[in-house]
Amino acid sequence: MKLKVAALGTIAALALTACGSTTEGTPEGEGAPAESYKVGIATIVSHPALDAVAEGFTEAMAEAGYTEGENLEIDLQNAQGDQSTLTNIANTFASSDYDGFLAIATPTAQALANVIADRPIVFGAVTDPVAAGLMQDWEAPDANITGVSDMNPMDAQLDLIKEVLPEAASVGIVYSSGEVNSEVQVQEAQKAAESRGLEIKTATVTNSAEVQQAAESLDVDAYLIPTDNTVVSAAESLVQVAEQKSVAVFASDESTMERGAAAGLSVNYTQQGKDAAAVLLKMLEGTPASEIPVETQKQFDLFVNEEAAAAQGIELPAAVVDRATKKF
Incomplete structure (x- = not known):
């Protein structure tokens, strides 16, 4: 999925049932998940590395059986480098009925964490989540947010x-x-x-x-x-x-x-997105962020x-x- 500039305030109408409901229209016996999810994705700006995070996320969700238009609804919002736009996107997400969120890059994670405390937030392309004020301990996140770091050597x-x-x-x-x-x-x-x-x-x-x-x-x-x-x-x-x-x-x-x-x-940013998808699915399935240490790339x-x-x-x-x- 290529990042698209989504105009603020034009969030697509949601066509899926609420979180935890049975997916309608999925043929039985094909191994599709029983749940359907609505996920908000926000990015601070569009450039190839950050675009790759979103693409990797969508690929991994599909590999896990979650396909856009069937049992997955994704609302992708791009702040285009503007902090006030990012704040508005975060507030819009906070008032939505989305099940979870992907925050791409540090400013995005900070904006979402400031206003969303009741649902899972997973981040990608965040260098140091402790320095960013997102948590106090990489190994034991203390709120509703965790994810994947792109700390470079x-x-x-x-x-x-x-x-x-x-x-x-x-x-x-x-x-x-x-x-x-x-x-x-x-x-x-x-x-x-x-x-x-x-x-x-x-x-x-x-x-x-x-x-x-x-x-x-x-x-x-x-x-x-x-x-x-x-x-x-x-x-x-x-x-x-x-x-x-x-x-x-x-x-x-x-x-x-x-x-x-x-x-x-x-850093492999496509892999960042795939790892972030795995983390969000764990959280959506009930694992608290405190039990999911921030992941880092070793190679x-x-x-x-x-x-x-x-x-x-x-x-x-x-x-x-x-x-x-x-x-x-």
Whole structure:
């Protein structure tokens, strides 16, 4: 399912029976679930990584026997990067009769958690749920929300930068001042940088239109794009600056590698969505969030884009290219 921009206030009419009812019209003996569910999905913005979470969620629900238009109703809402729109979406969801919710990205999870306390919320693409104020303990969530973290291994990302650019002394990170997940990643990068002989230089933005100017303001040997929704949605503008400066770009998600980063370690966002679906089904079936620890990805895919690297004035080492999971 591709993310669609859904206008606020035009939530589709619900054609399914209430939660817990028997699915009508399902042929007997085909193993379809007896329950039908209504799920609200909200995302802060549309870009390929976040789109993949929604797609993975829908795929996993179908694999579990829940098909849109039959025993599953999904209302997908996109705030298009606007916080006030996100707040309105959350309030609309809170007054709905939906059985559960998928919150894609940290700002979305925060918005839904602020107004929905009586039904399950599962998140995907949230970096640090404790820092975001969603819970006090990753292992034992204390409210009605849990999910899947996309915490990226900043130490490994910096090791990759040093492997590609042994003489690099500085790494620039452009990030959104309004995203807690990005602040956490910058802090982790700063912790890992000193022992690797690197200095982290930062520039903050409040919206995607500021990304290009922020990138231009940094005099660095490499750029690293974290899993920051504002910056990822405008990744091309940062890549353009990097090409003009002949500075390599490293990224933390597959879609940004495809759109012009030279290399990076990536979370599998489709899998994030699939894992989130499994978590929500557990909660809908009665398992409390406190018994479902936040899941984290243990393995990260190495992606390389040799054409992009050349445009940025570097050649990727053969050892890096050879072990890449995917080459663009």
